[in-house]
Amino acid sequence: MTTAAAIEVRSLSKDYASSAGPVQALKKIDFDVPEGAFVSIVGPSGCGKSTLLQILAGLLSSSSGQVSVGGTAVTGPAPGKISFVFQDATLMPWKTAMDNVLFPLEIQRIPERERIRRAAHYLRLVGLENAAQCFPHQLSGGMKQRVSIARGLAQEPQIILMDEPFGALDEQNRIKMGHELLRIWEATGKTILLITHSLTEAIFLSDTVIVMAPHPGRILEQVDIDLPRPRTYDVIGSPAFGSIRNHLWRMIEIEPAEDEAMSTAPAL
């Protein structure tokens, strides 16, 4: 891993006007994401993690502070540099999987042969080469999200931002997709910044976990995950994992019930 930071955030703040008065969604957010790293952001609802991601993606403006990706400041969406994967796949139901992956490439005016080459390549990478001509309603939740990831990868960005990509999946599929995502990350070496509600998922996937708290939205701590890679599901039951998770949990006081299910599940 190089030391150059793919994402740099300095003193980022975001304020909203709401009917209840001004709301500080983000206050003085500071962090770096090194190139090629896998970083997760966790925190309870209302801590501003989605807002933060949208600002990083250029979909939302900040009130103050600096955000730069790959050395240049973020002023708006940066297609081809930053890809965004949404919570519900956000596929166009009237297009096939292949056409969905091709769509952004068309917008970005990539020549046709290159478009098709990339789409085929990344669909194969996510394991869906046989589903290329399927429509979204013919695909399962996990498959749809894989198409969405392929779509993000096909734009060959520098960084990929993911907002609760597995939120709509049931637990079994979340675990499977987590493995898949790590495999894809190791194969492509992209910088990934992912938001999740699940502490377990965050620790399992990431090099670093950023913990946020609400009112105002701020970073509590950045925790480096020193677990060895490649990671398999067994690591979740290990004492090292457990102590990290307890540490994080105590910081946020997430409902134990939600996370307990994951950590006490039998190893695959």
Place this chain on the structure above:
Amino acid sequence: MRFRVHAVQAIFLACFLAVWELATRVGNVDPDVLPAFSTVLRTLADLVRTDAFLSNTAVTTTRVLLAFIIGAPLAILAGFYVGERTALNARLAQPLNVLVAVPQSMLLPMFILIFGVGNVQKVVFGITHIFFVLMLTTIAAVQSVPVNLVVAARSFGATSTEIYRRIYLIAMLPLLVSGLRLAIIFDVIGILLAEMYASQSGIGFLMMRWGEDYRMKELMAAVLLISVATIAFNEIMRMWETRLSAHARTST
């Protein structure tokens, strides 16, 4: 946001009226073709003091109300009858939908052949406009009553009348009122059309004659009056519907 919404709506309305008013004053529009808003208002004020206008308005209103008083209960009863009997409903669904698909306004000449050009024809024409829309809405209303509520009530020993009154009626009211609202609007359209087509009385007749005589001031005054009246009626009914919906949701 509520305040901003209403502010924008008020500004929009004001701009519209301003353009209307200034079209003849400042613009090149011929005031005989498009009289200014103020002119139309003044004409309307004069009209409502003339006997001819008032008596014609009364005639139209009487026809509309008569059609409603006769047609609405018939439609609701028919809707109730059919809605309760699922087999009958299923069999009638297709022919009913076909009937409704044909715009009834077009059938006016046929009505005149059958009933002549008198008041009876107009009222009957209005009734048919009311009938189908209200019957279909009543059927939908009957079917919208949650079945489990009825079953639960019976299991508590509620009598039929109690069930009808407390569950059916409350659950059905919002949809029924919505149907009534549409029915009256269709009723008015039907009566006005009949008066425009072949009549010697009524607002529709007046409007056609004014149109033929190029008396735009009177014509637009009548359009303004009818527009404001129907919009006001519509809004009141809508508010009533919303209140009934909320009531239905909380009490059942």
Place this chain on the structure above:
Amino acid sequence: MMRKLLAALAILVVWEGVVRLGLVNPIILASPSGIGSALVTDGVPFLHAFRITVTSIAIALLASLSIGVGIGLIVGATAFSYAAFGPILSSLFAIPLIVWYPMLVVWAGIGPESKILFAIISSLIPVALNTAAGVRQIDVRYEQFGRSVGAATRTIYLRILLPFALPSILAGLRIGTALAVAGVIVGEMLTSTDGIGFWISYHRTVYNTGHVYLGMLLAIACVLIANAVLSHLERHFGAWRLDELANIAPA
């Protein structure tokens, strides 16, 4: 199939008999043979009128669709515009459409123009309202997605939002079509020089019941044709929606 044909034939025979036997006043109800003879004697002017009416309807619908979808896209664009202008559209729709017609005749004359304008006004609002509602219900993430991949606003509206709104637009078009057909024909009945409505009206005044019923049948044919075209469009553009609803995807 055979049963339906035989049933239809039986109805025609009974119908003919009822009129010939004088059970129903022939002025009120035309017999099938009466309608047939009307077709034979005046088939040509009727078909010419039919063409005029259908052309007026088609022009009105095309205009109403473009303008209505345009207005609907703008009104549905944000929650605010929908909250502000949606009610204005709904309120306008409460006005009995027929009151516009005499004014339109003064402004546009007694030719087909006034009928086309009347039909446009009649069908515009349901199309606009349904388009706006259709756009409103689209998940906001799709607009964000469009922006995140660098699509221009126009592209986002036309290639992402519009297809989502199509089923709603078509639903609005159904209502609008019925109103447009009625609008043209009723307009022709009231003040016109040609078109199906005019001829129906004319023949009524001279009690040519056969001709009146022939005209009515052609008018109903207009409605059926319009509905058939719409159903075809619905199947073509709404197909993915129907499939989506029909298949429950595995979890």
